[in-house]
Amino acid sequence: MKSNRSGFTFDELIAGERPEEFIESAQPFMKLMMQYQCAMLEVQTKFEVLNTELSMDSDRNPIESISCRIKKPMSIVEKLKRKGVEVSLSSIEKNLHDVAGIRVVCFFPKDIYRLAEKICSQDDIRLIEKKDYIQNPKPNGYRSLHLILEVPVFFADEKKWMQVEVQFRTIAMDFWASIEHKVKYKKDIDASTSDIVEKLRGCAESIHSIDLRMQEISECIEASN
Numbered sequence: 282m283k284s285n286r287s288g289f290t291f292d293e294l295i296a297g298e299r300p301e302e303f304i305e306s307a308q309p310f311m312k313l314m315m316q317y318q319c320a321m322l323e324v325q326t327k328f329e330v331l332n333t334e335l336s337m338d339s340d341r342n343p344i345e346s347i348s349c350r351i352k353k354p355m356s357i358v359e360k361l362k363r364k365g366v367e368v369s370l371s372s373i374e375k376n377l378h379d380v381a382g383i384r385v386v387c388f389f390p391k392d393i394y395r396l397a398e399k400i401c402s403q404d405d406i407r408l409i410e411k412k413d414y415i416q417n418p419k420p421n422g423y424r425s426l427h428l429i430l431e432v433p434v435f436f437a438d439e440k441k442w443m444q445v446e447v448q449f450r451t452i453a454m455d456f457w458a459s460i461e462h463k464v465k466y467k468k469d470i471d472a473s474t475s476d477i478v479e480k481l482r483g484c485a486e487s488i489h490s491i492d493l494r495m496q497e498i499s500e501c502i503e504a505s506n
């Protein structure tokens with residue numbers, strides 16, 4: 282994305298000096314984002330179908346909520362720069378696996394593993410990467426199961442395999458992660474000295490044990506039905 286076909290630099294284009302060229306040069310980027318959006322919809326629908334079907338087994342939905350997002354252009358550029366790779370369309374597809382993101386918030390840890398197993402066993406899904414931060418939490422206490430999936434999307438004139446990142450969390454893990462995410466963006470908190478980091482790690486442990494206790498209670502209720 283250094284320069285477009287007319288040879289203008291993106292700084293010139295973004296500065297608004299050449300709006301037509303800017304719009305023309307933005308088209309391929311917008312097309313790629315549209316393709317990620319479609320892939321995200323495909324995977325979101327798969328989870329909605331699973332949620333509806335699995336709720337018949339136990340009379341409860343395994344999924345509490347699903348949220349989706351397409352990574353913002355500035356966040357894409359910043360991540361590419363942080364990784365030290367080229368800022369270009371092909372580099373986005375090669376180096377970023379989370380442009381299309383889905384967060385599946387579940388009631389209990391066992392729901393997470395069940396859904397992950399079910400989605401991965403579908404024959405149009407390719408599992409590219411799995412990171413289990415529930416079994417192996419991050420040093421800060423972060424827990425979630427991350428999958429990078431590839432799904433075929435049928436566009437008008439082509440079939441294209443697109444990557445989608447899926448983050449599975451319990452409601453409690455999601456609560457923790459949303460607070461912790463805010464800390465990361467507060468530049469005035471020194472992560473190495475602040476006791477907030479230690480307190481958050483402690484909360485992550487408590488949240489995990491509460492998740493397991495609530496799961497046990499739910500199993501007792503289900504067994505008595």
Ligand SMILES: Nc1nc2c(ncn2[C@@H]2O[C@H](COP(=O)(O)OP(=O)(O)OP(=O)(O)O)[C@@H](O)[C@H]2O)c(=O)[nH]1
Pocket residue numbers: 378379412419421423427448458459461462
């Ligand atoms: N709140 C919170 N979110 C996290 C944390 N770690 C990861 N995430 C989320 O999960 C996403 C992917 O994290 P990882 O699977 O560890 O991937 P990564 O090593 O950061 O980098 P890539 O694989 O290049 O995306 C991040 O972009 C965040 O949205 C964390 O410590 N706290």
Ligand SMILES: Nc1ncnc2c1ncn2[C@@H]1O[C@H](COP(=O)(O)OP(=O)(O)OP(=O)(O)O)[C@@H](O)[C@H]1O
Pocket residue numbers: 348349350352353356360379381382383384446447448462
């Ligand atoms: N897979 C996902 N599904 C749904 N929401 C997500 C997903 N990944 C990130 N988000 C949310 O999207 C928002 C923007 O996140 P963004 O992609 O800019 O950065 P990030 O994922 O937090 O970090 P990084 O740029 O290092 O990957 C945040 O609120 C984040 O929690």
